[in-house]
Amino acid sequence: MTLFWILFLILVGIFLALDLGVFHKKDSIIGIGEALRWTGIWIALSLLFDVALYFLYGNGTLHGPAGAVAGSEAALEYLTGYIIEKSLSLDNIFVMAAIFTYFKIPQIYQHRVLFWGILGAIVLRGAFIFAGTALLQHFHWVIYVFGVLLLYSAFKMLFLDDDNEQDLSKNKVVILAKKFFPIATEINGHAFFVKENGKRFMTPLMLALIVIETSDVLFAMDSIPAIFGVTLDPFIVFTSNIMAILGLRSLYFALAAMLGKFDKLKYAIVFVLAFVGVKMLIAAWYEIPTPASLAVIVVSLTIGVLASKK
Numbered sequence: 001m002t003l004f005w006i007l008f009l010i011l012v013g014i015f016l017a018l019d020l021g022v023f024h025k026k027d028s029i030i031g032i033g034e035a036l037r038w039t040g041i042w043i044a045l046s047l048l049f050d051v052a053l054y055f056l057y058g059n060g061t062l063h064g065p066a067g068a069v070a071g072s073e074a075a076l077e078y079l080t081g082y083i084i085e086k087s088l089s090l091d092n093i094f095v096m097a098a099i100f101t102y103f104k105i106p107q108i109y110q111h112r113v114l115f116w117g118i119l120g121a122i123v124l125r126g127a128f129i130f131a132g133t134a135l136l137q138h139f140h141w142v143i144y145v146f147g148v149l150l151l152y153s154a155f156k157m158l159f160l161d162d163d164n165e166q167d168l169s170k171n172k173v174v175i176l177a178k179k180f181f182p183i184a185t186e187i188n189g190h191a192f193f194v195k196e197n198g199k200r201f202m203t204p205l206m207l208a209l210i211v212i213e214t215s216d217v218l219f220a221m222d223s224i225p226a227i228f229g230v231t232l233d234p235f236i237v238f239t240s241n242i243m244a245i246l247g248l249r250s251l252y253f254a255l256a257a258m259l260g261k262f263d264k265l266k267y268a269i270v271f272v273l274a275f276v277g278v279k280m281l282i283a284a285w286y287e288i289p290t291p292a293s294l295a296v297i298v299v300s301l302t303i304g305v306l307a308s309k310k
Contacts, residue, residue, distance in 0.1 A: 268304025
């Protein structure tokens with residue numbers, strides 16, 4: 001199984017190298033048309049990987065923490081986790097848009113900031129997933145903590161997060177960063193640090209990147225427990241999560257200006273979080289089959305989109 005982890009990480013490295021080193025080597029503004037094309041490419045790659053998982057797991061020859069998993073079950077678990085992460089990423093897009101607006105980051109440099117943000121998210125989420133797996137292996141009751149956490153997240157999103165405006169001047173991470181480095185008043189190309197009169201300054205791009213990274217930690221507190229509600233296999237949890245966030249940059253440029261049109265989608269996401277939370281809490285008495293979970297999630301998100309204003 002170690003070989004598959006190494007091969008997947010190499011695959012992710014190739015994707016990232018091609019993205020920044022070849023296709024987006026020069027800073028450019030990502031239009032909606034280009035963003036939609038890249039979103040389609042990332043979704044296609046994610047679905048192809050799902051097919052690969054089907055054959056990789058075969059007839060249950062691979063064993064995870066929950067025992068042997070057949071190829072069809074692994075493929076369904078991956079797809080369910082992928083859709084959960086994609087749906088939760090929509091709220092992340094609102095936050096990223098607010099961060100870019102606050103720090104006045106020109107659109108031409110936003111892709112580069114998001115690239116390094118995604119790279120950091122892969123490392124952080126990998127650490128979270130391994131820690132979560134270890135906890136669940138030794139303390140099964142942690143699954144109930146995850147379930148309660150998801151229910152709280154659903155409650156908070158429904159009743160406490162009425163808007164996505166943030167006063168980042170009071171953000172503790174921003175205040176702490178300013179204590180270590182003085183902040184350059186102007187953006188100098190896509191540089192994260194600049195030197196002036198022998199003194200190193202942090203640019204607004206770096207400050208935006210730091211806030212995006214710390215924001216992703218908070219979002220991971222929702223998405224990773226939610227995927228653990230679908231499967232306990234760390235390889236499926238990690239790959240579904242990473243394949244979903246790899247396409248987050250293109251999804252951001254495709255949807256950032258349009259998310260306001262999907263005003264009812266928030267309630268669908270709240271329902272998904274609550275559903276998975278309840279699923280985890282009742283798992284000891286009744287385990288909801290993966291196909292049923294996938295159907296509930298897809299139907300609720302579809303209703304959220306269709307019910308939204310045009």
